[in-house]
Amino acid sequence: MTVTAVDKDDPKMANGMLRYKILSQNPQSPSYNMFTINNRTGDIITVAAGLDREKVPQYTLIIQATDMEGNPTYGLSNTATTVIRITDVNDNPPEFTTDAFFGEVHENRVNVIVANLTVTDKDQPHTPAWSTVYRIIAGDPTEHFSIPTDPTTNEGLITVVKPVDFELTRSYMLTVEAENEIPLARGIHIPRQSTATVSVRILDINESPEFSPNPKTIKLEEGLPAGSLLTTFTAQDPDRFMRQTIR
Structure with missing residues (x-):
């Protein structure tokens, strides 16, 4: 001045x-x-x-x-x-509060928060230098999860966006990355982002039996006597790991 x-x-x-x-x-x-x-x-x-x-x-x-x-x-x-x-510049990257997070979710659920990811950032709160963007960089090739940011707490909310199937995958091991909305200030020689792992356990639920094919087309000649066998329907239960009997 x-x-x-x-x-x-x-x-x-x-x-x-x-x-x-x-x-x-x-x-x-x-x-x-x-x-x-x-x-x-x-x-x-x-x-x-x-x-x-x-x-x-x-x-x-x-x-x-x-x-x-x-x-x-x-x-x-x-x-x-x-x-x-003294005005703020982005000279502090977000750092995860722990190296590993854990969560669980029932299969077939969507728009459910699985786990909350927490970071610390010394820059001025509620500025682009403080606000964190989360990304999944490994462990979710079919994109079943996303991580929006809570604007108030700066937490990453791991959310199921596509249904998961217990019978196909019982757990996911995600690798997530956190970085600020804006790049670090020039001349700051520290890692730009922080990474952590997230273990997601899939919980089994009782799913309905399924007919295949459905509908099923039958051709028969007229005049068949009463009691003639026309076809056999067979339903399959997706819950291969539950001892259940279909009636």
Whole structure:
């Protein structure tokens, strides 16, 4: 920023020639001289590296303007307070709170949340640098699951979008990836995304027997005597792992 002081004396004379200086910085972290000021123009600039919004989101500087070209003995002074807010950049990727998550779901169900994935992100909440996008990168070739994001909690909601069949697959081992809505800031040399595994157990339910083919076409000649066998219907029970008898 640029700070400006006004002196009613003649600006061409020493009485009206101003010089600026920083009297104090609060907090003094990570060093006491994070900023400097051009003593003639009042331009405040950064001098030291280490600005980190996650550690110090705001600095307060006390600025002094002195006439007589800054002469501390003869010059008259006044002070002002400047507030410098540190804005966020995406310098922290989302990190899963654990390496492995677990969930279960009954077969043939859809639009059911199987598991909640949780991450931590040190960037400013509810910004693109904090909001997380989840993707399944392995373990679901037929795309039975999706992971929308809860905008309030930033959790990933593993959801069944296509019915799963216990008789075909009793469990899934998904590999999921999390990254922010926007890329990491330039110069940040840390992994862009975090990965975790999700074990999904499929629960069996009692499914109805099925006729095949259905409908079934029969051709018969007229005049058959009563009691003649026309055809035999056979139904199959999908629940191969349940001991059930069809009637």
